[in-house]
Amino acid sequence: MKRVYVNEEWCLGCHLCEYNCAFANSGLNDMVKALKGKPIFPRVHIEEDDGITYAVSCRHCKDPLCVKSCIAGAISVVDGTVKIDRNKCVGCLTCVLVCPYGAVAPGPSGAAQKCELCLENSCGAPACVTGCPNNAIVYEER
Amino acid sequence: MAEYVIVGNGTAAAGCIEGIRSTDPKGNITVISAEEHHVYSRPLISYLLEGKTDLERMKYRPDDFYERNNVKLIFGKAEKIDTKNQKVALAGGKKIVYDKVCLCTGSSPFVPPFEGLDTVKKKFPFMTLDDALALEKALTPKSRVLIVGAGLIGLKCAEGIAERVGSITVCDLADRVLSSILDAECAAYMQRELEAHGVSFLLGDTAVRFDKNKAYMKSGAEVGFDVLVLAVGVRAETGLAKDAGCTVNRGIVIDTKMQTDVKDIYAAGDCAEGYDSSIGANRVLAILPNAYIQGHCAGVNMAGGSADQKDAIPMNSIGFFGLHCATAGSYPADGEVCEERTEGGIKRLYFKGGRLAGYMLIGDVARAGIYTSLVREQTVIDEEYIDKVKKFPSLAIFSSDIRRKKLGGVV
Numbered sequence: 001m002k003r004v005y006v007n008e009e010w011c012l013g014c015h016l017c018e019y020n021c022a023f024a025n026s027g028l029n030d031m032v033k034a035l036k037g038k039p040i041f042p043r044v045h046i047e048e049d050d051g052i053t054y055a056v057s058c059r060h061c062k063d064p065l066c067v068k069s070c071i072a073g074a075i076s077v078v079d080g081t082v083k084i085d086r087n088k089c090v091g092c093l094t095c096v097l098v099c100p101y102g103a104v105a106p107g108p109s110g111a112a113q114k115c116e117l118c119l120e121n122s123c124g125a126p127a128c129v130t131g132c133p134n135n136a137i138v139y140e141e142r
Numbered sequence: 143m144a145e146y147v148i149v150g151n152g153t154a155a156a157g158c159i160e161g162i163r164s165t166d167p168k169g170n171i172t173v174i175s176a177e178e179h180h181v182y183s184r185p186l187i188s189y190l191l192e193g194k195t196d197l198e199r200m201k202y203r204p205d206d207f208y209e210r211n212n213v214k215l216i217f218g219k220a221e222k223i224d225t226k227n228q229k230v231a232l233a234g235g236k237k238i239v240y241d242k243v244c245l246c247t248g249s250s251p252f253v254p255p256f257e258g259l260d261t262v263k264k265k266f267p268f269m270t271l272d273d274a275l276a277l278e279k280a281l282t283p284k285s286r287v288l289i290v291g292a293g294l295i296g297l298k299c300a301e302g303i304a305e306r307v308g309s310i311t312v313c314d315l316a317d318r319v320l321s322s323i324l325d326a327e328c329a330a331y332m333q334r335e336l337e338a339h340g341v342s343f344l345l346g347d348t349a350v351r352f353d354k355n356k357a358y359m360k361s362g363a364e365v366g367f368d369v370l371v372l373a374v375g376v377r378a379e380t381g382l383a384k385d386a387g388c389t390v391n392r393g394i395v396i397d398t399k400m401q402t403d404v405k406d407i408y409a410a411g412d413c414a415e416g417y418d419s420s421i422g423a424n425r426v427l428a429i430l431p432n433a434y435i436q437g438h439c440a441g442v443n444m445a446g447g448s449a450d451q452k453d454a455i456p457m458n459s460i461g462f463f464g465l466h467c468a469t470a471g472s473y474p475a476d477g478e479v480c481e482e483r484t485e486g487g488i489k490r491l492y493f494k495g496g497r498l499a500g501y502m503l504i505g506d507v508a509r510a511g512i513y514t515s516l517v518r519e520q521t522v523i524d525e526e527y528i529d530k531v532k533k534f535p536s537l538a539i540f541s542s543d544i545r546r547k548k549l550g551g552v553v
Contacts (some may be wrong), residue, residue: 003552005550005551006548006549006550007550008542008545008549008550018334022290046537047537049530049536051540052538052542054537054549056537056549059549059552059553062552063553065431067440067512068157068431068435069431071183071185071186071202071430071461072183072186072195072199072200072202073156073183073202073203077155078308085324087199088195088197088199088200089191090186090194091194091461092185092459092460092461093459093461093466093468093510094430094431095506095511096459096468096507096508096510096511097457097458097459097468097470097507097510097511097514098431098457098511098514099509099511100511100512100514100515100548101511101537101548101549102508102509102510102511102512102513102535102536102537103513105350105509106507110464111306114195124417140550142550142552
Protein backbone atom coordinates (compact mmCIF):
# COMPACT_ATOMS: atom_id res chain seq x y z
CA MET A 1 0.00 0.00 0.00
CA LYS A 2 1.01 3.62 -0.40
CA ARG A 3 2.40 5.31 2.67
CA VAL A 4 4.00 8.65 3.49
CA TYR A 5 7.81 8.47 3.43
CA VAL A 6 10.36 11.05 4.41
CA ASN A 7 13.34 12.35 2.44
CA GLU A 8 15.11 13.93 5.36
CA GLU A 9 17.82 15.64 3.30
CA TRP A 10 15.24 17.61 1.32
CA CYS A 11 13.21 18.94 4.23
CA LEU A 12 13.42 22.72 4.54
CA GLY A 13 11.72 22.83 7.91
CA CYS A 14 9.05 25.18 6.54
CA HIS A 15 6.22 23.52 8.52
CA LEU A 16 3.85 23.82 5.53
CA CYS A 17 2.95 20.14 5.98
CA GLU A 18 1.63 20.91 9.45
CA TYR A 19 -0.58 23.74 8.18
CA ASN A 20 -1.83 21.77 5.20
CA CYS A 21 -2.65 18.86 7.47
CA ALA A 22 -4.53 20.98 9.98
CA PHE A 23 -6.45 22.63 7.16
CA ALA A 24 -7.26 19.35 5.40
CA ASN A 25 -8.70 17.92 8.61
CA SER A 26 -10.56 21.06 9.66
CA GLY A 27 -13.58 20.33 7.50
CA LEU A 28 -13.52 23.98 6.33
CA ASN A 29 -12.83 25.22 2.82
CA ASP A 30 -11.10 28.48 3.72
CA MET A 31 -7.57 28.10 5.03
CA VAL A 32 -7.59 31.46 6.77
CA LYS A 33 -10.82 30.72 8.61
CA ALA A 34 -9.55 27.26 9.50
CA LEU A 35 -6.17 28.25 10.91
CA LYS A 36 -5.75 31.94 11.61
CA GLY A 37 -5.46 32.83 15.27
CA LYS A 38 -6.41 29.29 16.37
CA PRO A 39 -4.41 26.60 18.07
CA ILE A 40 -3.81 23.96 15.40
CA PHE A 41 -3.63 20.21 15.83
CA PRO A 42 -1.78 18.81 12.82
CA ARG A 43 -1.26 15.07 12.53
CA VAL A 44 2.22 15.49 11.13
CA HIS A 45 4.94 17.36 12.96
CA ILE A 46 8.37 18.66 12.10
CA GLU A 47 11.21 17.70 14.39
CA GLU A 48 14.25 19.95 14.39
CA ASP A 49 17.65 19.12 15.76
CA ASP A 50 21.06 20.59 15.03
CA GLY A 51 19.85 22.11 11.79
CA ILE A 52 18.31 18.84 10.61
CA THR A 53 14.55 18.80 10.07
CA TYR A 54 12.13 16.09 9.04
CA ALA A 55 8.42 15.39 9.13
CA VAL A 56 6.97 12.66 11.35
CA SER A 57 3.57 11.11 10.88
CA CYS A 58 1.94 7.71 11.39
CA ARG A 59 3.94 4.92 9.73
CA HIS A 60 0.87 2.71 9.31
CA CYS A 61 2.93 -0.15 10.73
CA LYS A 62 2.27 -3.68 9.52
CA ASP A 63 1.79 -4.84 13.12
CA PRO A 64 0.71 -1.66 14.93
CA LEU A 65 1.21 -1.57 18.69
CA CYS A 66 -1.39 1.17 19.06
CA VAL A 67 -4.10 -1.12 17.70
CA LYS A 68 -3.18 -3.90 20.10
CA SER A 69 -2.87 -1.52 23.04
CA CYS A 70 -5.96 0.67 22.71
CA ILE A 71 -8.00 0.17 25.86
CA ALA A 72 -11.22 1.19 24.15
CA GLY A 73 -10.86 -0.93 21.01
CA ALA A 74 -11.02 2.38 19.15
CA ILE A 75 -8.07 1.80 16.81
CA SER A 76 -8.30 -0.59 13.91
CA VAL A 77 -6.66 -1.36 10.59
CA VAL A 78 -8.85 -0.86 7.54
CA ASP A 79 -7.22 -1.90 4.25
CA GLY A 80 -3.79 -1.26 5.75
CA THR A 81 -4.65 2.18 7.11
CA VAL A 82 -4.56 2.55 10.89
CA LYS A 83 -7.65 4.48 11.98
CA ILE A 84 -8.92 5.92 15.24
CA ASP A 85 -12.64 5.95 16.00
CA ARG A 86 -12.91 9.30 17.79
CA ASN A 87 -16.35 8.41 19.03
CA LYS A 88 -14.99 5.46 21.01
CA CYS A 89 -11.72 7.04 22.16
CA VAL A 90 -11.75 8.18 25.81
CA GLY A 91 -8.45 10.05 25.56
CA CYS A 92 -6.44 7.77 27.86
CA LEU A 93 -3.40 8.20 25.56
CA THR A 94 -2.23 4.59 25.78
CA CYS A 95 -1.55 4.93 22.03
CA VAL A 96 0.80 7.83 22.81
CA LEU A 97 2.47 5.60 25.40
CA VAL A 98 3.21 2.85 22.89
CA CYS A 99 3.81 4.50 19.49
CA PRO A 100 7.57 4.15 18.86
CA TYR A 101 7.47 7.03 16.38
CA GLY A 102 5.71 9.63 18.51
CA ALA A 103 3.11 9.89 15.78
CA VAL A 104 -0.10 9.92 17.87
CA ALA A 105 -1.22 12.94 19.88
CA PRO A 106 -4.40 14.25 21.45
CA GLY A 107 -6.57 16.40 19.18
CA PRO A 108 -8.70 19.41 20.09
CA SER A 109 -11.33 17.33 21.93
CA GLY A 110 -8.79 15.30 23.88
CA ALA A 111 -9.38 12.23 21.75
CA ALA A 112 -6.26 10.83 20.15
CA GLN A 113 -5.61 11.54 16.50
CA LYS A 114 -3.02 10.67 13.90
CA CYS A 115 -2.45 10.68 10.17
CA GLU A 116 -5.08 8.67 8.31
CA LEU A 117 -3.60 9.53 4.92
CA CYS A 118 -6.38 12.06 4.12
CA LEU A 119 -8.38 9.18 2.69
CA GLU A 120 -11.58 10.22 4.42
CA ASN A 121 -11.36 13.98 4.11
CA SER A 122 -11.89 16.00 0.94
CA CYS A 123 -8.24 15.64 -0.17
CA GLY A 124 -8.29 11.93 -0.90
CA ALA A 125 -4.47 11.83 -0.71
CA PRO A 126 -2.13 13.20 1.97
CA ALA A 127 -2.35 17.01 1.92
CA CYS A 128 1.07 17.27 3.59
CA VAL A 129 2.67 15.57 0.60
CA THR A 130 0.70 17.51 -2.00
CA GLY A 131 1.74 20.79 -0.41
CA CYS A 132 5.39 19.96 0.29
CA PRO A 133 7.47 22.34 -1.86
CA ASN A 134 10.57 20.16 -1.96
CA ASN A 135 9.41 16.52 -2.12
CA ALA A 136 10.68 16.00 1.41
CA ILE A 137 7.68 13.79 2.00
CA VAL A 138 6.29 11.49 -0.64
CA TYR A 139 3.26 9.21 -0.90
CA GLU A 140 4.16 6.00 -2.66
CA GLU A 141 4.59 2.23 -2.53
CA ARG A 142 7.85 0.99 -1.09
CA MET B 143 -11.70 -29.36 12.08
CA ALA B 144 -9.88 -28.02 15.10
CA GLU B 145 -11.87 -27.27 18.26
CA TYR B 146 -10.69 -24.17 20.10
CA VAL B 147 -12.13 -23.24 23.47
CA ILE B 148 -11.51 -19.89 25.16
CA VAL B 149 -12.49 -19.50 28.80
CA GLY B 150 -13.22 -15.84 29.40
CA ASN B 151 -14.54 -13.05 27.23
CA GLY B 152 -12.35 -10.04 27.83
CA THR B 153 -9.47 -8.44 25.98
CA ALA B 154 -7.22 -11.52 26.04
CA ALA B 155 -10.08 -13.59 24.62
CA ALA B 156 -10.64 -11.07 21.82
CA GLY B 157 -6.93 -11.20 21.05
CA CYS B 158 -7.04 -14.99 21.08
CA ILE B 159 -9.96 -15.08 18.64
CA GLU B 160 -8.19 -12.70 16.27
CA GLY B 161 -4.96 -14.67 16.66
CA ILE B 162 -6.66 -17.95 15.80
CA ARG B 163 -8.46 -16.43 12.84
CA SER B 164 -5.24 -14.91 11.47
CA THR B 165 -3.97 -18.46 11.13
CA ASP B 166 -6.99 -20.77 10.89
CA PRO B 167 -10.08 -19.26 9.25
CA LYS B 168 -12.15 -22.43 9.67
CA GLY B 169 -11.73 -24.19 13.03
CA ASN B 170 -14.51 -24.03 15.59
CA ILE B 171 -14.08 -21.44 18.33
CA THR B 172 -16.18 -21.54 21.49
CA VAL B 173 -15.96 -18.74 24.04
CA ILE B 174 -17.23 -19.36 27.56
CA SER B 175 -18.16 -16.10 29.22
CA ALA B 176 -19.06 -15.82 32.89
CA GLU B 177 -20.25 -12.24 32.36
CA GLU B 178 -23.39 -11.94 30.28
CA HIS B 179 -22.07 -9.15 28.10
CA HIS B 180 -20.64 -8.59 24.66
CA VAL B 181 -16.87 -8.12 25.01
CA TYR B 182 -16.37 -4.69 26.55
CA SER B 183 -13.40 -2.54 27.49
CA ARG B 184 -13.01 -3.19 31.17
CA PRO B 185 -10.85 -0.13 31.95
CA LEU B 186 -13.66 2.03 30.60
CA ILE B 187 -15.99 1.42 33.53
CA SER B 188 -14.72 4.57 35.26
CA TYR B 189 -15.23 6.57 32.04
CA LEU B 190 -18.76 5.17 31.92
CA LEU B 191 -19.56 6.61 35.35
CA GLU B 192 -17.88 9.86 34.33
CA GLY B 193 -20.12 10.07 31.27
CA LYS B 194 -17.26 9.89 28.78
CA THR B 195 -18.52 6.71 27.18
CA ASP B 196 -21.67 4.60 27.18
CA LEU B 197 -22.60 0.94 26.99
CA GLU B 198 -22.64 0.99 23.20
CA ARG B 199 -19.34 2.77 22.66
CA MET B 200 -17.48 0.81 25.32
CA LYS B 201 -17.89 -2.43 23.40
CA TYR B 202 -14.32 -3.53 22.71
CA ARG B 203 -15.26 -4.96 19.34
CA PRO B 204 -18.21 -4.30 16.99
CA ASP B 205 -21.59 -5.98 17.42
CA ASP B 206 -20.87 -8.50 14.65
CA PHE B 207 -17.52 -9.53 16.17
CA TYR B 208 -18.48 -13.09 17.12
CA GLU B 209 -20.49 -13.66 13.98
CA ARG B 210 -17.79 -12.32 11.68
CA ASN B 211 -15.21 -14.54 13.35
CA ASN B 212 -17.56 -17.49 13.45
CA VAL B 213 -17.37 -17.79 17.22
CA LYS B 214 -19.88 -19.59 19.40
CA LEU B 215 -20.42 -17.53 22.54
CA ILE B 216 -21.75 -19.34 25.60
CA PHE B 217 -22.72 -17.56 28.79
CA GLY B 218 -21.78 -19.85 31.65
CA LYS B 219 -19.18 -20.83 34.15
CA ALA B 220 -16.35 -23.21 33.32
CA GLU B 221 -15.86 -25.47 36.31
CA LYS B 222 -13.25 -27.98 35.35
CA ILE B 223 -10.85 -28.95 32.61
CA ASP B 224 -10.75 -32.68 32.00
CA THR B 225 -7.27 -32.97 30.46
CA LYS B 226 -7.60 -36.70 29.82
CA ASN B 227 -10.65 -36.42 27.61
CA GLN B 228 -9.84 -32.85 26.52
CA LYS B 229 -13.15 -31.40 27.68
CA VAL B 230 -14.15 -28.24 29.53
CA ALA B 231 -17.01 -28.89 31.95
CA LEU B 232 -19.48 -26.10 32.59
CA ALA B 233 -21.73 -25.53 35.58
CA GLY B 234 -24.94 -27.33 34.77
CA GLY B 235 -23.24 -30.33 33.25
CA LYS B 236 -22.47 -29.25 29.69
CA LYS B 237 -19.12 -30.41 28.34
CA ILE B 238 -17.17 -28.89 25.48
CA VAL B 239 -14.47 -30.79 23.64
CA TYR B 240 -11.23 -28.99 22.90
CA ASP B 241 -8.07 -29.58 20.94
CA LYS B 242 -6.58 -26.42 22.38
CA VAL B 243 -7.93 -24.33 25.22
CA CYS B 244 -6.89 -20.85 26.29
CA LEU B 245 -7.57 -19.56 29.78
CA CYS B 246 -8.41 -15.86 29.68
CA THR B 247 -10.03 -15.82 33.08
CA GLY B 248 -8.65 -12.47 34.22
CA SER B 249 -8.54 -11.55 37.86
CA SER B 250 -10.97 -10.85 40.64
CA PRO B 251 -10.97 -8.38 43.50
CA PHE B 252 -9.03 -9.38 46.56
CA VAL B 253 -10.87 -8.39 49.73
CA PRO B 254 -8.97 -8.82 52.99
CA PRO B 255 -11.03 -10.18 55.87
CA PHE B 256 -11.98 -6.83 57.43
CA GLU B 257 -13.76 -7.13 60.73
CA GLY B 258 -17.38 -6.05 60.48
CA LEU B 259 -17.40 -5.80 56.69
CA ASP B 260 -20.64 -7.79 56.67
CA THR B 261 -22.37 -4.94 58.54
CA VAL B 262 -21.73 -2.57 55.61
CA LYS B 263 -24.74 -2.47 53.33
CA LYS B 264 -23.48 -0.49 50.35
CA LYS B 265 -20.12 -1.97 49.45
CA PHE B 266 -18.78 -2.60 45.96
CA PRO B 267 -15.74 -3.89 44.18
CA PHE B 268 -14.81 -1.97 41.00
CA MET B 269 -13.75 -4.48 38.41
CA THR B 270 -16.60 -5.32 36.09
CA LEU B 271 -19.31 -3.53 34.21
CA ASP B 272 -21.89 -4.95 36.61
CA ASP B 273 -19.85 -3.64 39.56
CA ALA B 274 -19.87 -0.16 38.01
CA LEU B 275 -23.60 -0.24 37.30
CA ALA B 276 -24.36 -1.43 40.84
CA LEU B 277 -22.17 1.29 42.33
CA GLU B 278 -23.82 3.91 40.15
CA LYS B 279 -27.24 2.96 41.53
CA ALA B 280 -26.04 3.49 45.10
CA LEU B 281 -24.61 6.97 44.50
CA THR B 282 -26.39 10.22 45.32
CA PRO B 283 -25.11 13.81 45.08
CA LYS B 284 -24.68 13.68 48.85
CA SER B 285 -22.93 10.33 49.14
CA ARG B 286 -19.83 10.20 51.26
CA VAL B 287 -17.68 7.60 49.52
CA LEU B 288 -14.79 5.75 51.12
CA ILE B 289 -12.48 4.00 48.68
CA VAL B 290 -10.10 1.45 50.15
CA GLY B 291 -7.10 1.36 47.84
CA ALA B 292 -5.22 4.24 46.17
CA GLY B 293 -4.08 2.19 43.20
CA LEU B 294 -5.14 2.45 39.57
CA ILE B 295 -8.59 0.98 40.18
CA GLY B 296 -9.43 2.98 43.29
CA LEU B 297 -8.29 6.28 41.86
CA LYS B 298 -9.94 5.83 38.46
CA CYS B 299 -13.11 5.06 40.39
CA ALA B 300 -12.64 8.29 42.37
CA GLU B 301 -12.25 10.30 39.17
CA GLY B 302 -15.24 8.60 37.58
CA ILE B 303 -17.64 9.47 40.40
CA ALA B 304 -16.10 12.77 41.60
CA GLU B 305 -18.74 14.97 39.99
CA ARG B 306 -21.68 12.99 41.26
CA VAL B 307 -21.04 12.46 44.96
CA GLY B 308 -20.67 14.62 48.07
CA SER B 309 -17.19 13.61 49.15
CA ILE B 310 -14.51 11.03 48.44
CA THR B 311 -11.92 9.72 50.87
CA VAL B 312 -9.29 7.26 49.70
CA CYS B 313 -7.21 5.24 52.13
CA ASP B 314 -4.29 2.94 51.45
CA LEU B 315 -1.80 1.07 53.53
CA ALA B 316 0.94 2.32 51.19
CA ASP B 317 2.39 5.73 51.99
CA ARG B 318 1.70 7.09 48.52
CA VAL B 319 -0.85 6.96 45.72
CA LEU B 320 -0.37 4.66 42.70
CA SER B 321 2.48 2.93 44.50
CA SER B 322 2.70 0.22 41.82
CA ILE B 323 3.63 2.67 39.07
CA LEU B 324 4.91 5.92 40.63
CA ASP B 325 7.88 6.75 42.82
CA ALA B 326 7.49 9.04 45.83
CA GLU B 327 8.12 12.29 43.90
CA CYS B 328 5.67 11.55 41.10
CA ALA B 329 3.10 10.13 43.49
CA ALA B 330 3.20 13.33 45.55
CA TYR B 331 2.66 15.36 42.39
CA MET B 332 -0.33 13.29 41.35
CA GLN B 333 -1.77 13.30 44.86
CA ARG B 334 -1.79 17.10 44.91
CA GLU B 335 -3.73 17.13 41.65
CA LEU B 336 -6.30 14.70 43.00
CA GLU B 337 -6.63 16.69 46.22
CA ALA B 338 -7.17 19.85 44.17
CA HIS B 339 -10.22 18.08 42.75
CA GLY B 340 -11.67 17.32 46.13
CA VAL B 341 -10.35 13.83 46.82
CA SER B 342 -9.11 13.37 50.41
CA PHE B 343 -6.45 10.87 51.36
CA LEU B 344 -5.56 8.78 54.36
CA LEU B 345 -2.25 7.18 53.38
CA GLY B 346 -0.16 4.76 55.36
CA ASP B 347 -3.42 3.93 57.02
CA THR B 348 -6.10 1.34 56.55
CA ALA B 349 -9.42 0.30 57.92
CA VAL B 350 -9.18 -2.31 60.63
CA ARG B 351 -12.87 -2.53 61.40
CA PHE B 352 -16.17 -1.50 59.91
CA ASP B 353 -19.41 -0.90 61.72
CA LYS B 354 -22.28 -0.12 59.36
CA ASN B 355 -21.45 3.37 58.07
CA LYS B 356 -18.21 3.90 59.87
CA ALA B 357 -14.63 2.76 59.29
CA TYR B 358 -12.23 2.56 62.21
CA MET B 359 -8.73 3.19 60.96
CA LYS B 360 -5.42 1.79 62.16
CA SER B 361 -4.32 5.33 63.04
CA GLY B 362 -7.29 5.73 65.32
CA ALA B 363 -9.18 7.93 62.87
CA GLU B 364 -12.84 7.26 62.22
CA VAL B 365 -14.33 7.77 58.77
CA GLY B 366 -18.05 7.98 58.22
CA PHE B 367 -19.30 6.90 54.80
CA ASP B 368 -22.44 6.02 52.88
CA VAL B 369 -20.82 3.97 50.13
CA LEU B 370 -17.73 1.79 50.39
CA VAL B 371 -15.60 0.83 47.38
CA LEU B 372 -13.15 -2.01 47.87
CA ALA B 373 -10.19 -1.62 45.56
CA VAL B 374 -7.43 -3.15 47.64
CA GLY B 375 -6.07 -5.34 44.92
CA VAL B 376 -6.76 -8.16 42.53
CA ARG B 377 -5.90 -11.81 42.32
CA ALA B 378 -5.38 -13.79 39.16
CA GLU B 379 -8.15 -16.32 38.53
CA THR B 380 -6.10 -19.49 38.48
CA GLY B 381 -8.44 -22.13 39.92
CA LEU B 382 -9.19 -23.97 36.66
CA ALA B 383 -5.52 -24.08 35.72
CA LYS B 384 -4.44 -25.32 39.12
CA ASP B 385 -7.03 -28.12 39.06
CA ALA B 386 -5.84 -29.08 35.59
CA GLY B 387 -2.29 -29.46 36.88
CA CYS B 388 -0.76 -26.27 35.49
CA THR B 389 2.00 -24.62 37.47
CA VAL B 390 0.61 -21.55 39.20
CA ASN B 391 2.48 -18.84 41.11
CA ARG B 392 0.86 -15.42 41.31
CA GLY B 393 -0.66 -16.27 37.96
CA ILE B 394 -0.79 -19.23 35.59
CA VAL B 395 2.81 -19.74 34.49
CA ILE B 396 3.25 -19.51 30.73
CA ASP B 397 6.21 -19.55 28.37
CA THR B 398 6.82 -16.95 25.67
CA LYS B 399 4.41 -18.83 23.41
CA MET B 400 1.68 -18.54 26.08
CA GLN B 401 1.71 -22.27 26.69
CA THR B 402 1.25 -23.59 30.21
CA ASP B 403 3.11 -26.69 31.29
CA VAL B 404 0.03 -28.82 30.60
CA LYS B 405 -0.37 -29.98 27.02
CA ASP B 406 -2.82 -28.01 24.88
CA ILE B 407 -3.61 -25.50 27.64
CA TYR B 408 -2.63 -21.88 27.03
CA ALA B 409 -3.23 -18.81 29.16
CA ALA B 410 -3.24 -15.08 28.49
CA GLY B 411 -4.03 -11.79 30.16
CA ASP B 412 -4.41 -10.86 33.82
CA CYS B 413 -4.67 -14.52 34.92
CA ALA B 414 -1.27 -15.35 33.45
CA GLU B 415 2.29 -14.93 34.57
CA GLY B 416 4.41 -14.41 31.48
CA TYR B 417 7.91 -13.19 30.77
CA ASP B 418 8.62 -9.55 31.73
CA SER B 419 11.78 -8.46 29.94
CA SER B 420 12.26 -5.46 32.24
CA ILE B 421 13.08 -7.77 35.14
CA GLY B 422 14.13 -10.85 33.17
CA ALA B 423 11.62 -13.05 34.95
CA ASN B 424 7.99 -14.10 34.88
CA ARG B 425 5.45 -11.74 36.40
CA VAL B 426 1.76 -10.96 36.14
CA LEU B 427 1.54 -7.84 33.96
CA ALA B 428 -2.10 -6.95 34.41
CA ILE B 429 -2.33 -4.29 31.72
CA LEU B 430 -4.64 -4.25 28.76
CA PRO B 431 -2.07 -4.11 25.94
CA ASN B 432 -0.41 -7.16 27.39
CA ALA B 433 -3.71 -9.03 27.60
CA TYR B 434 -4.39 -8.45 23.92
CA ILE B 435 -0.86 -9.27 22.79
CA GLN B 436 -0.71 -12.45 24.89
CA GLY B 437 -4.15 -13.50 23.71
CA HIS B 438 -3.24 -12.95 20.07
CA CYS B 439 0.04 -14.79 20.48
CA ALA B 440 -1.72 -17.73 22.16
CA GLY B 441 -4.28 -17.83 19.37
CA VAL B 442 -1.69 -17.98 16.62
CA ASN B 443 0.13 -20.83 18.36
CA MET B 444 -3.08 -22.73 19.15
CA ALA B 445 -3.92 -22.63 15.45
CA GLY B 446 -0.57 -24.07 14.44
CA GLY B 447 1.24 -20.84 13.64
CA SER B 448 4.31 -19.54 15.37
CA ALA B 449 4.37 -16.48 17.59
CA ASP B 450 6.12 -15.49 20.76
CA GLN B 451 6.39 -12.47 23.00
CA LYS B 452 9.70 -11.75 24.64
CA ASP B 453 9.54 -7.99 25.08
CA ALA B 454 6.65 -7.40 27.46
CA ILE B 455 7.25 -4.62 29.98
CA PRO B 456 5.09 -2.90 32.56
CA MET B 457 3.68 0.34 31.15
CA ASN B 458 0.75 2.57 31.95
CA SER B 459 -0.95 5.61 30.56
CA ILE B 460 -3.34 7.02 33.08
CA GLY B 461 -4.78 10.43 33.67
CA PHE B 462 -6.78 12.13 36.38
CA PHE B 463 -8.85 15.25 35.81
CA GLY B 464 -6.92 16.02 32.62
CA LEU B 465 -3.46 15.53 34.06
CA HIS B 466 -1.83 12.72 32.10
CA CYS B 467 0.79 10.32 33.27
CA ALA B 468 2.87 7.85 31.28
CA THR B 469 5.18 5.28 32.85
CA ALA B 470 7.12 2.28 31.64
CA GLY B 471 9.85 -0.12 32.63
CA SER B 472 11.65 -0.64 35.89
CA TYR B 473 13.13 1.79 38.39
CA PRO B 474 16.48 0.45 39.58
CA ALA B 475 17.60 1.96 42.88
CA ASP B 476 21.25 1.79 41.83
CA GLY B 477 20.89 3.64 38.53
CA GLU B 478 20.97 7.31 37.60
CA VAL B 479 17.78 9.33 37.98
CA CYS B 480 17.30 12.40 35.83
CA GLU B 481 14.55 14.72 37.00
CA GLU B 482 13.05 17.77 35.38
CA ARG B 483 10.16 19.81 36.71
CA THR B 484 8.12 22.25 34.69
CA GLU B 485 5.10 24.35 35.50
CA GLY B 486 2.70 21.65 34.40
CA GLY B 487 4.47 18.46 35.25
CA ILE B 488 7.37 16.33 36.24
CA LYS B 489 9.63 13.95 34.34
CA ARG B 490 11.82 11.29 35.90
CA LEU B 491 14.07 9.10 33.79
CA TYR B 492 15.81 6.06 35.25
CA PHE B 493 19.04 5.12 33.47
CA LYS B 494 21.15 2.06 34.13
CA GLY B 495 24.03 0.51 32.22
CA GLY B 496 23.75 2.98 29.34
CA ARG B 497 20.08 2.16 28.84
CA LEU B 498 16.80 3.78 29.76
CA ALA B 499 15.44 1.31 32.31
CA GLY B 500 12.21 3.16 32.97
CA TYR B 501 10.53 6.53 33.05
CA MET B 502 7.68 8.52 34.53
CA LEU B 503 6.14 11.50 32.81
CA ILE B 504 3.40 13.58 34.38
CA GLY B 505 1.85 16.46 32.48
CA ASP B 506 3.61 16.49 29.13
CA VAL B 507 3.41 12.97 27.74
CA ALA B 508 3.95 13.92 24.10
CA ARG B 509 5.78 11.21 22.12
CA ALA B 510 6.20 9.12 25.29
CA GLY B 511 6.16 6.03 23.08
CA ILE B 512 9.67 6.82 21.90
CA TYR B 513 10.87 6.45 25.50
CA THR B 514 8.79 3.29 25.83
CA SER B 515 10.48 1.84 22.75
CA LEU B 516 13.93 2.53 24.26
CA VAL B 517 12.86 0.64 27.38
CA ARG B 518 11.20 -2.20 25.49
CA GLU B 519 14.07 -2.68 23.06
CA GLN B 520 16.70 -2.15 25.78
CA THR B 521 18.48 0.20 23.42
CA VAL B 522 22.04 1.04 24.37
CA ILE B 523 22.16 4.82 24.13
CA ASP B 524 25.29 6.30 22.56
CA GLU B 525 27.09 8.88 24.66
CA GLU B 526 26.50 11.52 21.99
CA TYR B 527 22.71 11.04 22.15
CA ILE B 528 22.22 10.87 25.91
CA ASP B 529 21.58 14.59 26.33
CA LYS B 530 18.95 14.48 23.59
CA VAL B 531 17.25 11.55 25.30
CA LYS B 532 17.16 13.50 28.55
CA LYS B 533 15.74 16.59 26.84
CA PHE B 534 12.56 15.12 25.41
CA PRO B 535 11.51 12.12 23.34
CA SER B 536 11.97 12.61 19.60
CA LEU B 537 13.42 10.68 16.69
CA ALA B 538 16.48 12.95 16.91
CA ILE B 539 17.77 10.56 19.57
CA PHE B 540 18.59 8.11 16.80
CA SER B 541 21.35 8.28 14.20
CA SER B 542 20.21 9.42 10.77
CA ASP B 543 20.66 5.88 9.41
CA ILE B 544 18.27 4.43 11.96
CA ARG B 545 15.86 7.33 11.49
CA ARG B 546 15.90 6.80 7.73
CA LYS B 547 14.80 3.21 8.25
CA LYS B 548 12.01 4.31 10.57
CA LEU B 549 10.68 7.09 8.34
CA GLY B 550 11.70 5.84 4.93
CA GLY B 551 10.75 2.18 5.00
CA VAL B 552 7.83 -0.11 5.74
CA VAL B 553 7.83 -0.83 9.48
